[in-house]
Amino acid sequence: MESVIIATKNQGKAKEFEKLFSPKGLSVKTLLDYPELEDVEETGSTFEENAVLKAETIARELGVRVIADDSGLEIEALDGRPGVYSARYAGIEKNDEANIDKVLAELQNVPEIERTARFCCALAMAEPGKETVTVFGTCEGRILPERKGTNGFGYDPIFFVEAEGKAMAELSSEEKNRISHRANAIRKLDEVLKERE
Numbered sequence: 001m002e003s004v005i006i007a008t009k010n011q012g013k014a015k016e017f018e019k020l021f022s023p024k025g026l027s028v029k030t031l032l033d034y035p036e037l038e039d040v041e042e043t044g045s046t047f048e049e050n051a052v053l054k055a056e057t058i059a060r061e062l063g064v065r066v067i068a069d070d071s072g073l074e075i076e077a078l079d080g081r082p083g084v085y086s087a088r089y090a091g092i093e094k095n096d097e098a099n100i101d102k103v104l105a106e107l108q109n110v111p112e113i114e115r116t117a118r119f120c121c122a123l124a125m126a127e128p129g130k131e132t133v134t135v136f137g138t139c140e141g142r143i144l145p146e147r148k149g150t151n152g153f154g155y156d157p158i159f160f161v162e163a164e165g166k167a168m169a170e171l172s173s174e175e176k177n178r179i180s181h182r183a184n185a186i187r188k189l190d191e192v193l194k195e196r197e
């Protein structure tokens, strides 16, 4: 099977990419398969910038085509925070539980109607000698007052998906992969790549 490299160390993302790419006949490799590579610092101020940084750095190092995902949660009542800082919102890098606790505390006195939020996903596809492609996908919802459901990863337990009437963490992986910001970004990537052919 042909494989595609995703420049991520996030297991939750990796699992989703595996399921999203297998119908296309593509198997997925991640940075967990390349432990010798150093972490790429996410110094960009937008999801797109960070996705491009990750994809281009790893593509240069490996000399092959690489896709990177930079994603996160934008909460309207918090002026778009945690945004690009989603993975390190509570200070400690990649502590999902602490990140959720911080968001819930900050929104404690914010009524349901003002808790609107969106998941964002920027994908960058980089290949040595070719122009990098970037796409962006979103998923609209609102922040629940407490955790619900055990599926998915990251902020999924506190994200209510308006279109499904359920928390993201209550959706099966098949359901999430139909409506998620990541699925929407991949659909756009397919379109762009078709146009480029």
Ligand SMILES: O=P(O)(O)OP(=O)(O)OP(=O)(O)OC[C@H]1O[C@@H](n2cnc3c(O)ncnc32)[C@H](O)[C@@H]1O
Pocket: 007, 008, 009, 010, 013, 042, 069, 070, 071, 072, 073, 086, 087, 088, 094, 096, 099, 119, 152, 153, 154, 155, 156, 180, 182
């Ligand atoms: O950079 P890589 O290695 O890909 O892994 P990461 O976990 O650091 O990923 P990001 O820098 O893109 O940060 C994304 C943050 O947003 C959260 N996030 C992204 N997609 C999500 C999803 O589908 N559901 C819930 N949380 C998500 C995730 O838990 C992180 O806290």
Ligand SMILES: [Mg+2]
Pocket: 042, 087
């Ligand atoms: Mg990261």
